[in-house]
Amino acid sequence: MTTKTPSKLEKILASGCLAVTSEVGPPRGGNPKHIEEKGRLIQHHVDAINITDNQTSVTRMCSLAACIRLKLMGLEPVLQMVTRDRNRIALQSDILGAASFDIHNILCLSGDHQSFGDCPTGQNVHDIDSMQLIQTVRRMRDEGKFLGGADIACPPRMFVGAAENPFADPFEIRVPRLAKKIAAGVEFIQTQCIYNLDKFELWVKQARERGLTEKVHILAGVTPLKSVGMARYMKNRVPGMDVPDDVIKRMAAVPKEKQPDEGITICVETIERLKSVEGVHGFHIMAIEWEEKVAEIVERAGLFPRPTVEI
Amino acid sequence: MIVADKKPIEEIIQQVESYHNVLILGCNECVTVCEAGGKKEVGILASALRMYFLNNGKDMRIDEVTLERQCDHEYLEEIRDRIDRYDAVVSLACGVGVQFMAETYLSKPIFPGVNTCFLGVTEKRGLWTERCQACGQCILANTAGICPVSRCAKRILNGPCGGSSKGKCEVNKDLDCAWQLIVDRLKALGRMDDYEKLFSIKDWSTDRAGGPRKVIREDVQI
């Protein structure tokens, strides 16, 4: 399988190996140590590390700068970019900035609404949407052109990803929506955290039936639960999250001090089960403020050691 | 119509308290329908202001006039002979009317008496909701007659986003997800295939992004 970019993530996926990615949220301050430590913690257990872009609309160190920090350590960042905060000029400009540091992966997102964050009275931009951002990066990369039509002297070489939430409503358009993102040019998908495995498998099955899994690499998103409280919070408070009652019951059935272990075990079991699902090409492990557990999850799920690729 | 909401009376008091002869100027159009700035609201505001200033020992004359519209010269001219009796005007028209008054009567202080909110409909009495942001290039033909620009909190043209839950928007559970409405209507129209058509990047130059807009129709100019 040929690859279109120097992305390590793309190469691993192209080789047919299950890929493993994880993510790190930048700090609310200018100290780079936090990012570097988290990167160091997971570097041998994942193929690429997403850097979130002002997630939940809370102002943080910018995703691009944090990606550069990882890059300087020799790691493989995935630049998350939301369309909430930048117009098409800023987005294209940041893509070129990332390219200048050989950042080869991008994840195109619309972003949580600003009302969730620390600047609820701010404006949002939404000049283009996440699908149009996918189109933009592909145009910049494949045609070497800006949206305005001019040639780019040294086009970015980025492996283009997006998120999908198989659990958001309405369910019947979730597969058509994936098809739409593929038509826009997406090459890999990282999904929302999966707790409802049956629903996820149904989504992948429908995608498979339409031949979509041949056209895009789906990385199944998993997040270990730390406690039953977190499970309930995810179920009730996080929009578009599907946490079935039996997961909550299972967490609640163990004593509080054992709940983190149970959460890790559920996460490992989820990966084990989804590994054999045709069309799932890897895992995106979002251990929220729990990066130290990523290694354990990867090892217990039999995804270690990670493959090495020529860059 | 243009939907507006009343400003708190305290704010209006602050605006006019340094004057002595104030005209409360209503508008018979949209703001009458949304019960924010019509003849009745003019009467209530004027009456409340008169009592406030009387009660505070301030000599204040407050008159009431409601014009057919404040967005056309002809109607604004109707008060030209009287305007000099007043040293300030509180316009209960939308922001359009307030500004046209200010342009027409250059040296007269004009204060807004309402907050202009959006272009919308009366869903029922006392409930007005947004339908249009006047982006200047209507896309409703392609979105089953439901506008994602005005009704999606992220104005997503290829929606819904991952925050759509049980038909509601992530921003507020009382808010319909525009894309759920679009999908529902595409289904009702038997046009679900249209959902997969990618919406190309929108030209926002006809929106506010392009600066103040103009419609010029030479065919109707005399």
Next chain:
Amino acid sequence: MPCTGKVDVQHILRAFEKGADGVYAVGCMEGDCHFNSGNFRARKRVEQARKLLNTVGVGGERVEMFNLSSAEGPRFAEYAREMDRRIRDIGPSPIKLAMKKAA
């Protein structure tokens, strides 16, 4: 008035502007309006007027809404006495006093 549904905030405010010390509206029992919702409308408007009267310093307690059936003469008298007592306790409207002072 044919129905308290005809009462508007303006009517209530004008009465105070002209020097009234208190205003009360007496409508039919809730649920028994001949025009379905007239007395509910009146109640809302009385509440609006109360807010405004508070804001302009006249005092919202000077306005009230009562409900009774048309056969309840004694009750009407009772409400009238109640309102009369309340207004006498509060004293004359500041608007009336200010008008006198200005005159």
